[in-house]
Amino acid sequence: MKKREISQYHLLQSGIDNKTLDSLKKNRNITMHTLDKLCRIIGCTANDVVEFTE
DSSP: OTTTTOOHHHHHHTTOOHHHHHHHHTTOOOOHHHHHHHHHHHTOOHHHHOOOOO
């Protein structure tokens, strides 16, 4: 978000709700639908933001 200068306000205006933003800040789970929506807004792919670990 910093690289693309996208603010939390922009996310709210784009349809991401406060509850989701709070979950992201607290490193909680989000749905794949929400991840897809975030990636479309930010202009990235899920591979850019997701890391699978064992």
